[in-house]
Amino acid sequence: SLHMESWRAEMKEEINRINQVLPNTPANEKTAAIKQWMDSVIDKMDHYKAEHHRYVKEAVTLLELALWKAKLDEKDENAAAGRTKKKAKLDAESVRKEKRVTCGADTVIRNILPFLKLE
Structure with missing residues (x-):
């Protein structure tokens, strides 16, 4: 990801900065x-961890929505042709809720999340 590469470059620059500062101190x-430099490095790391967490949370949300949409797009074999419009609307709402639960997002996310976390 571009963010990760940019963060890595900025962290390398920050870590190497002590080599330019210390000889002239x-x-x-x-x-x-050294203490000021260490605090700066730790602050940057904390900032990037928070940013990473935000991106992971956003990605998980998008993944869950995509899985739900894929489940909704599947043909509904249980649709009956002779239902009233009000009944059909209520059924459609309950089907949407049911498909959100049965789309498998919890299983997929549980298996993907370990690869996205920083540890």
Whole structure:
């Protein structure tokens, strides 16, 4: 993903920054410079982890909706031709709810999520 590559490049740059800063830092300020650098690296990592979590959550939502839509698009073999319009509307709503439960999203997501998490 472009985000991951960009984040990786920014983190490498941030990690290597200490090599440019430290040689020009007076000896009595090196500890403070290193601490400031470490805090900066940790803050960036926390930011990127939060961004990654947001992207994973969005992807899982889209996957669930896609699976539900695929299930809804399947031909409904149980449709009866002689139903009234009101009854058909109620049935369509209940069928949509049922297909959301039976689309298998929970199983698919449970098996895919470990590959998307940062650990």
